[in-house]
Amino acid sequence: MGVLVVAEFRVLGAVETHVDGHPVDLGSPRQRGVLAVLLLHANHPVPVDQFLDHVWGEHLPQRGRNALYSYVSRLRAILAPIRDVSLQRRSSGYRLTVDEAAVDVHRFRQLTAEARASAEDVDALTLFDRALGLWRGPALAGLDSPWIASVRTTLEAERWAAELDRTDAALRCGRHAELLADLITHATQQPLDERLAAQAMLALYRSGRQADALQHYDHMRKELAEQLGVDPNPALQQLHQRILAADVALAARVVTPRATPRQLPPAPAGFTGRVTELDALTSSLDSTDGDTVLISTLTGPGGIGKTWLALTWAHRNMDRFPDGQLSVDLHGFSPDVPKHPADVLADFLAALGVDRDHQPTNLDARIALYRTRTTDKRMLILLDNAATTDQIEPLLPGGTTCSVLVTSRHRLPALTARHGARPVRLDVLAGAEARTLLVAALGDAHDHGDTERAVIELIGLCKGFPLALGLVAARIRDDPDLLDDLVADLRELGLEALDSEDAAASLPTVLSWSLRNLTDHQRTVFGLLGIAPGPDTTLPAVVSLSGLSQAAARRTLSALEDASLLERRPGGRYAMHDLVRDYSATTADTFLPADVRDTALTRVMDFYLHTAHTAERLLDPHRTPLRPGRPAAGVHPLSLSDAAAAMDWLEDEHATLLAAQRAGVALGRHDLVWHLAWDLEIFHLRRGHRHDALAAWRAALHAAAHLPDPVTRLRAHRLLGSACSRLGLHDEAVEHLAAALELATHHQDLTEQAHAHWVLASTWERQEDDRRALEHARHALNLYRLLDRPVWEADALNAVGWYGARLGEFDTARDHCHAALTLYRHHPYPTGEAATLDSLAFIAHQTGDHQQALDLYDQALTLYRSLGDTVRVADTLGRLGWPHVALGQHDRARAVWREAIELHGQQGRDTDAARVHRQLDALDQHPASR
Structure with missing residues (x-):
């Protein structure tokens, strides 16, 4: 077709x-x-x-x-x-x-x-x-x-x-004659419609039937009195008086009714995106029950595009407001003094036909007259750039048929609570929307030269912020040939490149207007949040950052949130839009003394350091305890309840802890840099954050050179070697581990010698040299026994058993693993117990006891899952499939291998994922084979 x-x-x-x-x-x-x-x-x-x-x-x-x-x-x-x-x-x-x-x-x-x-x-x-x-x-x-x-x-x-x-x-x-018959018919059918009655009366009068027009009015008046107990409205009464007086002007000329107010500013050019928000506004209008005035609020930080969205929606829906639109910029956030409701009402009443000389001077009287004039009207009232609910409430119309659209940087919770306002919160533009806006600005220039790369970089530099994108688009429209220069300016100058002598076209200036209603300490905290490490924050962290009490810090965060300078997210976290954060950091550098900034940073970084130390001790109490120095005054680290709470906190704060370590490097906090690497090690191992561990230990090794204790350096070499090994950087891993072993031998540190051998064993295993791995594991075992550390001895026993099993020495391997399991259960250490159960399961499978292998693997998985150790869960699942295959349970094998592949993928372990994929493919192709 x-x-x-x-x-x-x-x-x-x-x-x-x-x-x-x-x-x-x-x-x-x-x-x-x-x-x-x-x-x-x-x-x-x-x-x-x-x-x-x-x-x-x-x-x-x-x-x-x-x-x-x-x-x-x-x-x-x-x-x-x-x-x-x-x-x-x-x-x-x-x-x-x-x-x-x-x-x-x-x-x-x-x-x-x-x-x-x-x-x-x-x-x-x-x-x-x-x-x-x-x-x-x-x-x-x-x-x-x-x-x-x-x-x-x-x-x-x-x-x-x-x-x-x-x-x-x-x-x-002048077409009253042709309208008359239909008007009389309709008026008879709807005897209470006053507008229809006025039309019929006017048509009768102009057709030379004054008496009939007066009789029609009399009939309407009686109907209204009997059925509703009211008099005709003032306009109808006035028309009656003019007809009664045979007003020549009424008969001789066309009556011009009061003009319908059309106060909307023009719709913004180049508007793009915001489909979800536009739909939300339309849905609210569609679903209004007619029992109250519909109030919608568009809130968000300055420059996020609230006014553009409001005007776009209003123009697209203008036909739904046949009685007109009233609009005002309330100057809640601008260099001008905010508008008083009395002055706004004077303008609104004038637009509604009330001469300014006849308006009441009393605010309450103006409100009453305004609400009378808007009752039963289908109007849109746009209240742009509002500061407070008190500024808005006098401007709410009468009746139930009008709609009010408010834009504000404040969230206006009182408007929601008292008047049922429906909030729509604005965020940055999505990448596709931002691209559409910039490509439209480029026009034909987008088809020439290497502009796509520049557009992509501009989107990233503007971080989806509508005003930033709009300013960039305007500059592109002025001169598309300067596109590369604009990218360079934004890359080098950041927020400063979006400044302008025109206040309304300057993003820093627009953002600065949000601070006008903040207190001094709220402005201080706003600035400090811009220089604090991490992408977001929490109330406990802000308590240490600011030095405020918890109650005062909570009130301050609420004030910043209400001003749309901060966004509260699930889990009690607070975040800023990227460009707002850039502006926040600028205000800190400009207005806060250096000692205030430095003290606040010291406090918040100590908060993260000491809470991370608490978490590390909960995750592995058998690990060597390395306590950082005392926290600064005013720091309140969290007291985490158990290992699960520790894992949750580390998961939530991982990005911030890495940022804190990077900030420590910049500030020369060498002790903090080293200790954060140490405190994050167990978490990185269990979650598979291999690249983060590598970066953390490279920074820690550099920091160790500035620390007085030589043990910090050899530990950094050892743990950096372990991180390299996990990423397949074998030569670098062996180099660092050899340095660690040499330093430990030089300082006669048997503990560190044993640890180095233990890590070297796993490093050689990854090179599939199990014989050399077994040799290092035995060295570690001998040293741990000399140290009389049962849990460490169990670690080495299990390692010897594991490498022995991989070499086919199953009896010896089983004996070592059972000895390890006995020690782990006597000195409870679930991580080691799970690893040993995994080793014994491997031995059982290799020696033909597949059911026992399944039971042991299941016990190991239960422990690993309880610890949140997703890395070892994935490894064990990769081995668990084999006894299922041996027992003919192919569907179960497929299920566990698919889960292993998913976890390996989440952890970025592509090589391991590919290996398990091959196992799965082989099973599907040759289901009867191992």
Whole structure:
């Protein structure tokens, strides 16, 4: 079938699709209902749960999801041949991509919006006629669900509003005679509609029927009194008085109604992305229950794009606010004085037709008049750049039909608590959105030269920050040939390159406005957070960083969070956007004395050092205890409860601990650099962080040269050699281990000699030289026995047993491993016990006792998992598959090897993953073989 070119989608009547003028068979009513949902949400994802509610409501069939998938599949096949129309599944739901001009409901809204915005009544009348001509009967005819019924009611209300607006335009064009009959009919059917009554009265009067116009008013007044107990509204009363007085001006000229306020600034050019946030605002409007004013808040740091998003959404949804839009910049965060609500209300009331000379001077009276004027109106009130809830509350409209959109750097929790505001939090732009923005700015220049590399680097340098990207895009548009210079400036100058004499176009200046409402100590903590090590922080760390009490630190963090300078994340962690952090560091360097910065850094780094030491002691209490010096005054390290808590803390703070070590290098804190490498070693081993261990011990070896104790140097050589070995750097590993052994022998340090031999054994094992590995393991065993250290002796016994087993010396191997297991259980050390169980399992498998091998491997895995030692879990799983294969349990073998491959992949152990992959492939190809 060829590509179809002209498609029309209709919901204003029965749901229909026409292609090239021919109707398309859309299937059952329920399937048409699915299409209707997609069309009404055109170009926006519809989550599955929401989809089910829209189509079935409370009558969801038992296999409703399957039914939905079936309908969507059929519709996808129907729509596939139509150009520029696609139905896709995304993580956020189903989305129909379609030109909204091809969908009658969106076309209707666009035409009515254009009609209302038209400066000429004749043009408006034409547009209204085109819009109303799209209706073919009741909307969504033949479909039923509570949501469908609600949408149908909303659409009928929009249709009626368009009919009334069209009538106003027609009356202004002098077409009262042709309108009169229909107006009388409609007014009789809706006797309480005051706007309709006014139109009928005006048409009667202009048709020379003054008495009938007055009689119509009298009838309306009585109906209102009897049924509602109210008088006609002031506008209708005024019209009655003018007709009663036979106002010549009323009869002789067209009455010009009060202008509808259209105060929105222009939509931002080049806006891109923010689909999720735009959808959230639209969903809030769609789901409002009509019981209260809808308030949406867009919050985030300065420069994150709140105003751009608000204006874009407002312009895209202008047709949903037929009574106009009020807009104000409240100057909550700017060089100007924040606007007082009384002054804003004066401007709003003027826009609503209240002459400034007749406005009340009292704030409460202005609020009351404003809310009276906005009641029953469908208006949008945009309150941009608000500082506090107190600044916003007087500007909330009356009634329940208006919508309020607020932007602020503050989170405004009181607005949510007191008025049910619906918050939308803005973050940085995703990479694809940032790229779209910059490529659009480059235009044709993007097609010439090596610009893609520059664009990618710019995205990274701007770190997704919308204002930074916008400033860069503006400079690119001015002169695309300076693209490389702009990249170089950003790379070298950072935030300074985004400065400008124009305050609104200077990112540092925009960010500085966020500090205006902070206290002195809040500004101090803000600056200190910018120079503290690590990508994020926690309350205990901030207590040590700031020197504040826990309660004061918590209040300070909350204030910074409320000001959108800090973001609270799950697990009690706090983080800054990258460019905000850069600005924070700049303020620290500029405004905080050097001694304040240095003291704070010393405290927070000692907090991490001493808590890491506590964690290390919990993970391996049999390890040589190496205590760092006393922490600085005001440092409060954490008291971790057990080994599990220690692993969790190290996992959470790993990136920060590495950053603290790097900061220690820069600051010459050699003791801290060495001790952090030592305290992280067990964690790195269990989690497989091989590259981090290598970097940590290289830094520690350099630091050891500046420390008075020579043992620190030989330990650094030993542990750096171990890290090299784990990464396959065999020659470097042997070099460092030989240096460690030489130093230990020189200082007659039997402990370090034994440790060096023990590491050399595993190093030679990785080179598949098990004979040499066994030799070093026996050296270690002899030395550990001289030292009378039972746990270390057990380590060496297990190593001798393991290498013996790999060499086929199973009886001797088994004896050594059983001796090790006895010592481990007498001197509890679960890591060693698990390793020995693994060795015995290997021996059992190699000697034909496959069931015992399975039992022993399972015991080892249980211990390793309890310790969080994912590296050894992966190794044991790689061996566990073999006894399963020997017993014909191929599915179980596949399962454990797949888990091993996944863990090896997570740990970056590609060689090990490939080895287990080969085992799996061999099993699939030759299931009967080992």
